């Protein structure tokens with residue numbers, strides 16, 4: 001019980017600047033093991049920047065972050081992938097000219113070992129590993145619901161399928177934390193619905209999910225807790241319903257909208 | 273659809289075997305046929321074509337798989353060739369055996385590959401091309417100038433009287449009688465180079481379809497995503513440089529032993545560009561295409577050189593344009609035409625085919641989908 005409640009990812013005082021622009025300033029938050037944690041905020045609030053910091057693509061300027069109790073400032077992306085942080089990208093970044101299957105197989109790279117020698121000789125261990133990689137990749141493609149032939153090139157998949165393929169590829173790295181950058185962007189209502197179901201299954205399998213999303217309905221229906229960023233600062237954090245009623249959030253995020261918090265609450269509808 | 277008659281499937285397999293056997297026979301008979309039909313000079317050209325194929329396949333690992341544009345690849349060829357030349361010639365009076373010098377040259381080239389790779393890891397595309405180009409030139413200039421104060425490379429004169437390739441007591445430098453056939457030196461080299469080329473093809477095929485090969489391609493497709501998926505891009509890129517350089521070095525050793533003479537002139541930028549052309553023109557990242565590109569680009573200039581004169585004689589009764597200058601003109605023209613007509617290369621990897629040759633259930637599914645949507 002205590003282990004389940006311990007923070008998996010913890011940011012304290014994280015700052016990231018681009019020239020004079022503070023994309024993140026003094027952001028502190030903690031994500032508990034097993035929860036779905038939402039990260040919302042207006043465009044340019046710094047959400048993607050936060051992802052890039054925790055996945056090692058950007059190096060933070062201030063503060064620290066720990067993952068599973070270990071501090072990982074100034075680490076290479078592949079190290080963070082290895083310790084169990086996997087992500088998807090806001091602007092889909094698949095390996096376009098590789099097949100759907102190969103894309104997921106690349107995700108297995110970090111959990112497998114075969115090197116040049118194994119590739120050349122294909123000794124028993126290498127063959128077994130290769131078979132396991134293929135099998136796991138196929139399972140994951142089915143798991144995220146890609147029905148197309150697995151040999152289809154990633155670039156020939158539909159938009160929704162590409163988003164799900166990114167999730168499959170990230171899951172292939174066996175993450176403890178799955179960070180999704182606007183996975184529902186560009187999806188229609190049915191696709192979003194099945195994405196929601198998928199993320200619930202993912203969470204049920206014990207993976208913690210960090211979710212950036214603009215789709216308020218999805219966030220409200222899915223997340224255990226939500227943090228709101230605005231101009232690089234965390235302006236609110238808590239259970240979705242609470243955050244939605246927070247005046248600072250309304251001002252920043254829903255600011256332009258005429259609807260009052262309560263009426264928008266009825267409209268969106270809290271899950272169950 | 274599931275009940276495809278066996279008779280329809282098996283001939284395919286048999287045909288593949290037939291084609292394979294036919295190809296093997298052609299490759300085996302090639303030096304003799306060429307010798308009889310076109311003359312011994314063309315067997316020599318075939319030998320060089322095989323060396324070029326090895327080089328192109330080596331460069332294909334760096335450019336085709338890992339997507340790292342390398343314009344100084346011939347430097348590794350030079351390293352392998354000079355390693356052989358220095359250790360197996362009167363230059364230092366060293367006459368180390370072939371089986372020591374060749375692997376040593378390949379290893380040394382591999383080290384140079386890593387040395388070049390390490391500082392260029394952060395560079396991409398054009399910038400990488402410029403740095404590698406510089407590296408290639410540096411190696412050539414070094415070879416050109418390392419004759420003073422201490423004479424190591426003999427400078428622009430190059431190193432001559434290099435030991436012929438000798439396997440055990442069997443020297444490839446002279447004619448041999450075997451099984452009633454006469455094998456001149458060029459024929460023997462042809463068979464050795466053919467074996468080496470097949471080995472390089474095999475290695476390429478195995479690497480392509482492996483965890484490492486996929487990592488290379490992932491880096492080529494999207495380096496940031498590859499990194500985020502846990503690929504140590506530094507190591508994997510260095511591995512690509514090292515593997516490519518190793519092939520280049522080995523080909524260099526064979527070249528030195530075959531030619532018996534090396535000089536810096538053989539390792540200029542045009543050679544690097546030529547090898548890159550083979551890869552790009554044939555079909556980057558596709559072994560068959562790269563081999564085809566190597567064959568064509570090795571043979572075409574020779575064919576033009578030998579053919580341009582007689583053709584002009586036949587057409588106009590005299591030689592209007594010097595064949596040597598016409599050769600490069602036509603060669604350049606051919607390149608432009610090919611790149612215009614087939615921008616992905618003459619024989620790119622058949623993605624469509626890959627999509628179709630899925631496992632049974634999946635093909636079924638695809639056909640069902642088509643059927644459903646047409647209802």
Ligand SMILES: Nc1ncnc2c1ncn2[C@@H]1O[C@H](COP(=O)(O)OP(=O)(O)OP(=O)(O)O)[C@@H](O)[C@H]1O
Pocket residue numbers: 018021023041042043044045046047048049050090
């Ligand atoms: N590499 C960079 N160089 C300079 N500025 C950057 C860089 N990356 C992000 N920024 C800036 O940092 C700020 C935060 O950007 P970020 O992409 O994190 O926003 P976001 O919350 O993800 O927005 P969106 O909802 O539009 O995706 C923006 O002003 C952006 O222009």
Ligand SMILES: [Mg+2]
Pocket residue numbers: 047048049090
């Ligand atoms: Mg963003």
